[in-house]
Amino acid sequence: MNGTWVPRLVQVRTQILKENDRVARALRARFAQAGVTVVSLVSSPGAGKTTLLARTLAALQPQGRVAALVGDLATDYDAQRLAATGAAVRQITTGTLCHLEATMVASALEGWDLSQLDWLMLENVGNLVCPATFDLGETLRVVLLSVTEGEDKPRKYPPIFHTADAVLVTKIDLAEVVGFDRALFRQHLEAVRPQMPVLELSARTGQGLDQWLAWLGSLRGWPRPAAAQCLSQTPLDAE
Amino acid sequence: MNGTWVPRLVQVRTQILKENDRVARALRARFAQAGVTVVSLVSSPGAGKTTLLARTLAALQPQGRVAALVGDLATDYDAQRLAATGAAVRQITTGTLCHLEATMVASALEGWDLSQLDWLMLENVGNLVCPATFDLGETLRVVLLSVTEGEDKPRKYPPIFHTADAVLVTKIDLAEVVGFDRALFRQHLEAVRPQMPVLELSARTGQGLDQWLAWLGSLRGWPRPAAAQCLSQTPLDAE
Numbered sequence: 001m002n003g004t005w006v007p008r009l010v011q012v013r014t015q016i017l018k019e020n021d022r023v024a025r026a027l028r029a030r031f032a033q034a035g036v037t038v039v040s041l042v043s044s045p046g047a048g049k050t051t052l053l054a055r056t057l058a059a060l061q062p063q064g065r066v067a068a069l070v071g072d073l074a075t076d077y078d079a080q081r082l083a084a085t086g087a088a089v090r091q092i093t094t095g096t097l098c099h100l101e102a103t104m105v106a107s108a109l110e111g112w113d114l115s116q117l118d119w120l121m122l123e124n125v126g127n128l129v130c131p132a133t134f135d136l137g138e139t140l141r142v143v144l145l146s147v148t149e150g151e152d153k154p155r156k157y158p159p160i161f162h163t164a165d166a167v168l169v170t171k172i173d174l175a176e177v178v179g180f181d182r183a184l185f186r187q188h189l190e191a192v193r194p195q196m197p198v199l200e201l202s203a204r205t206g207q208g209l210d211q212w213l214a215w216l217g218s219l220r221g222w223p224r225p226a227a228a229q230c231l232s233q234t235p236l237d238a239e
Numbered sequence: 240m241n242g243t244w245v246p247r248l249v250q251v252r253t254q255i256l257k258e259n260d261r262v263a264r265a266l267r268a269r270f271a272q273a274g275v276t277v278v279s280l281v282s283s284p285g286a287g288k289t290t291l292l293a294r295t296l297a298a299l300q301p302q303g304r305v306a307a308l309v310g311d312l313a314t315d316y317d318a319q320r321l322a323a324t325g326a327a328v329r330q331i332t333t334g335t336l337c338h339l340e341a342t343m344v345a346s347a348l349e350g351w352d353l354s355q356l357d358w359l360m361l362e363n364v365g366n367l368v369c370p371a372t373f374d375l376g377e378t379l380r381v382v383l384l385s386v387t388e389g390e391d392k393p394r395k396y397p398p399i400f401h402t403a404d405a406v407l408v409t410k411i412d413l414a415e416v417v418g419f420d421r422a423l424f425r426q427h428l429e430a431v432r433p434q435m436p437v438l439e440l441s442a443r444t445g446q447g448l449d450q451w452l453a454w455l456g457s458l459r460g461w462p463r464p465a466a467a468q469c470l471s472q473t474p475l476d477a478e
Contacts (some may be wrong), residue, residue, distance in 0.1 A: 044392055098337060150285045174416065
């Protein structure tokens with residue numbers, strides 16, 4: 001890349017981020033006014049965002065009103081899977097874009113009355129890099145890391161861990177078979193984000209789901225079972 | 240994103256890609272002249288690129304001269320791991336950039352006499368989206384997909400499958416425990432890239448490694464064991 005391109009690219013990227021931040025701020029204000037708690041999920045492809053979301057939407061609905069927006073380059077497979085839970089779900093397809101942007105979220109919400117919702121879940125494109133720098137106006141961002149991906153990912157992909165509020169270690173039922181080293185993972189995470197809240201779970205076996213759901217409940221001030229406290233090494237209050 | 244930004248972004252992106260393509264073309268000519276076969280690996284984070292590469296470098300060295308460049312946002316962990324094989328290895332750290340670019344490869348090669356190499360392996364940043372559009376001048380590009388990521392990834396991330404020459408289905412030793420459905424995966428892949436060559440392997444157990452190594456050998460015109468033919472549904476000749 002020669003000297004001609006770099007300054008212009010940086011300039012344009014900065015402008016896009018500024019524009020994204022402006023839209024994200026407006027979204028955040030709108031979410032707060034409507035009283036909806038917005039939780040976004042980011043991870044590598046195949047870490048289990050959609051499976052977790054399916055179980056989450058199904059579990060939350062008896063308690064509250066929940067909807068979801070799901071991002072992918074192509075297909076509406078995830079929206080179809082999630083709609084089966086009975087929740088309101090919309091797919092955002094990004095084409096070749098590696099992340100969701102605030103304007104996409106704003107467009108996808110058109111026609112929805114946010115004041116009728118307790119939770120809005122956002123599933124980003126599977127990518128451990130690009131979504132880091134794009135604020136979507138979410139209340140909290142959660143990064144999923146499956147045990148099959150290896151313990152060193154926080155150190156190799158620091159920006160996404162810097163911009164998330166909590167880590168879900170997914171597919172924990174496979175920890176033994178893949179030789180996942182918890183202590184080593186905690187050491188890598190601690191080096192990047194000291195005291196970051198961590199919850200281990202398996203959407204397949206259900207391990208850890210109660211704590212996850214209790215934590216989501218606690219974001220809306222619902223009674224918090226003692227079991228859920230393992231997630232909170234540090235306060236996780238919404239902005 | 241309003242109308243002001245989009246046209247400028249597209250213009251700048253096009254220029255960057257053009258510049259990348261120009262550098263990649265020069266690299267490809269240089270590789271051909273030096274007689275080095277360049278194979279790049281792309282995948283999600285944690286699909287097993289580095290583990291496969293470690294076994295590959297170790298196995299190829301008695302037969303030929305091999306070097307590697309490895310990309311990550313941060314750390315030189317991968318270069319350290321791979322250097323233990325005795326091969327020449329250099330780390331490229333990309334900061335927040337989600338892919339390698341041709342100029343990074345060119346810079347990382349400085350001081351190396353390519354005519355002294357048979358193979359040069361390139362490991363891209365763990366990302367199933369961004370690396371798709373950046374030609375690195377490689378002879379062949381191989382996309383790794385681990386069985387833990389799910390069967391539908393070719394349909395959800397089509398560009399990376401469109402720009403790769405073969406698929407390695409990794410962690411095949413976990414296929415049963417995660418319930419990986421081969422037929423369903425083939426169906427999704429066939430819809431995106433009909434007749435794309437596929438090899439199943441496990442860098443941990445060694446399953447499929449002989450075929451992989453035989454295939455790499457065949458790229459340099461070495462005798463090709465019959466077992467390796469399972470990778471080649473279609474010709475895999477270098478450009």
